[in-house]
Amino acid sequence: MEDNWDRERSSHVRASGLSDSIALLRQTLPAVLPRLRRFARTLTRDVQDADDLAQNAIERALLRAAQWRAPPPGATAEQIEASVRSWMFGIVKNAWIDNRRAHKRERAVVGGDEGLDDVADVAQSSVQDQLSIAAALQRLPEEQRLSVSLVLVEGLSYQEAADIMEVPVGTLTSRLSRAREALAVMLGGAENAS
Amino acid sequence: MSAAASWSDAQIHAYVDGELDADAAARLAADSRHDAVLAARIAQQRELRSLLRGTFDPVLEEPVPQRLRDALTASAPGAAVTPIGAAQKQRARARPAWALREWGAIAATLVLGVLIGTLVMRQPGGLPLEMAQGRLVARGKLDTALSSQLSGSAPDAAIHVGLSFRAANGAYCRTFSQRGGPAGIACRNARRWSVQLLDGSAQAEAAGDYRQAGSALSPAMLGAITALGGGEALTTAQEQQQLSVGWQ
Numbered sequence: 001m002e003d004n005w006d007r008e009r010s011s012h013v014r015a016s017g018l019s020d021s022i023a024l025l026r027q028t029l030p031a032v033l034p035r036l037r038r039f040a041r042t043l044t045r046d047v048q049d050a051d052d053l054a055q056n057a058i059e060r061a062l063l064r065a066a067q068w069r070a071p072p073p074g075a076t077a078e079q080i081e082a083s084v085r086s087w088m089f090g091i092v093k094n095a096w097i098d099n100r101r102a103h104k105r106e107r108a109v110v111g112g113d114e115g116l117d118d119v120a121d122v123a124q125s126s127v128q129d130q131l132s133i134a135a136a137l138q139r140l141p142e143e144q145r146l147s148v149s150l151v152l153v154e155g156l157s158y159q160e161a162a163d164i165m166e167v168p169v170g171t172l173t174s175r176l177s178r179a180r181e182a183l184a185v186m187l188g189g190a191e192n193a194s
Numbered sequence: 195m196s197a198a199a200s201w202s203d204a205q206i207h208a209y210v211d212g213e214l215d216a217d218a219a220a221r222l223a224a225d226s227r228h229d230a231v232l233a234a235r236i237a238q239q240r241e242l243r244s245l246l247r248g249t250f251d252p253v254l255e256e257p258v259p260q261r262l263r264d265a266l267t268a269s270a271p272g273a274a275v276t277p278i279g280a281a282q283k284q285r286a287r288a289r290p291a292w293a294l295r296e297w298g299a300i301a302a303t304l305v306l307g308v309l310i311g312t313l314v315m316r317q318p319g320g321l322p323l324e325m326a327q328g329r330l331v332a333r334g335k336l337d338t339a340l341s342s343q344l345s346g347s348a349p350d351a352a353i354h355v356g357l358s359f360r361a362a363n364g365a366y367c368r369t370f371s372q373r374g375g376p377a378g379i380a381c382r383n384a385r386r387w388s389v390q391l392l393d394g395s396a397q398a399e400a401a402g403d404y405r406q407a408g409s410a411l412s413p414a415m416l417g418a419i420t421a422l423g424g425g426e427a428l429t430t431a432q433e434q435q436q437l438s439v440g441w442q
Contacts, residue, residue, distance in 0.1 A: 026266065029266050030258075030263070030266060033258045033262060033263075033266075034253070034254045034256075034258065037254075037256070037258065037262070038250050038251070038253040038254055041250060041253050042246075051259055051261070051262060054262055055261060055262055055265045058262065058265040058266060059265055059268070062265075062266075062268065132249075133245050133246060133249050134249055134250075137246075148246070151211060152211075152243050152247075153246050153247065157212075157213065158208075158211070158213050173204065173207070173208075176207065177203060177204060180207065180239070180242060183242060187242075187245075
């Protein structure tokens with residue numbers, strides 16, 4: 001009997017710790033939203049698509065709120081926010097990659113009719129004589145684009161960006177180097193002209 | 195012997211990214227003062243960073259769309275997850291896909307999710323706007339009205355300027371409405387009027403027709419003005435002053 005009672009009590013304690021953590025997550029998320037939207041926008045140019053991506057990530061996050069590991073008690077508001085932000089960036093990244101995989105499959109089946117991203121990029125570059133930085137970014141391979149978004153736009157440390165991308169720091173920095181070279185080549189004309 | 199040759203690209207990247215250890219960073223900074231090539235390599239990387247920040251930082255100033263706020267407060271976390279592209283598919287049903295593609299890039303520069311596609315479909319002439327350096331800027335009669343019309347002075351004109359205010363970043367911004375068309379906000383930036391918001395909602399159009407500056411702004415317009423940090427509307431005297439100096 002007593003065992004049972006203990007077990008119930010401890011599961012109750014765990015549950016309340018969990019609900020505190022979920023409450024903290026929900027409470028912190030609004031502060032993270034603007035940067036979440038910016039991160040999504042670097043990955044997906046269309047405003048609506050980027051907000052779809054952010055919304056999808058929020059929904060995924062709330063479904064898996066129990067997986068967020070709240071910083072230990074006594075953490076500053078900034079530390080909590082940084083923790084939520086990192087966790088959310090990881091979810092956005094996964095949602096984005098999942099979506100691109102799904103799109104590629106869909107495209108393979110449908111026969112290229114749904115290639116909105118690519119079509120938009122081509123149309124864009126033929127209309128504009130210069131390649132904008134946003135358009136250039138869209139031409140980078142996924143992994144390079146992520147490294148640019150996280151380090152150069154979001155200003156994260158190499159370690160934090162590597163953690164989010166789930167790769168070693170060395171892999172991140174070499175992707176970032178390749179991305180920088182590619183962007184410099186693509187923007188070469190634009191820089192001279194402006 | 196050139197100092198620049200001894201610094202690799204990786205070290206320069208780490209320096210610019212704030213990831214080089216303090217000693218090496220100090221040596222690199224010292225070398226760069228005597229070596230123009232090294233200084234240029236650093237400057238190029240800094241420029242890339244600032245170009246990226248300049249392009250994407252404005253997203254931080256945008257009002258967060260209501261649907262994202264709603265997603266945060268959703269009480270039932272078991273609800274279906276929104277597929278990415280849902281909004282786009284909805285729009286795609288409403289009008290041909292080519293418009294989507296053409297206007298996707300332009301929409302990316304707007305503050306709020308906007309009905310620019312609808313607006314373009316409805317009036318082939320549309321507002322005189324163009325893309326310049328990734329921004330949507332006013333041209334023609336819209337540019338003229340924004341630069342030279344006193345607020346509330348031309349209720350019968352095709353384009354009517356409602357009010358002027360100064361954004362938190364110091365730029366002058368003005369609300370405008372097109373007769374029977376959308377309303378919007380443009381801010382003066384690099385000698386052009388950069389359109390921050392186009393609101394094609396029925397409410398905005400009604401407000402545009404009603405033409406009572408300030409009193410009949412749509413929620414989207416009010417939200418955008420707040421997001422831009424707009425305070426008091428400029429007085430007529432202040433506007434006259436700005437008309438004469440080009441809103442710089």
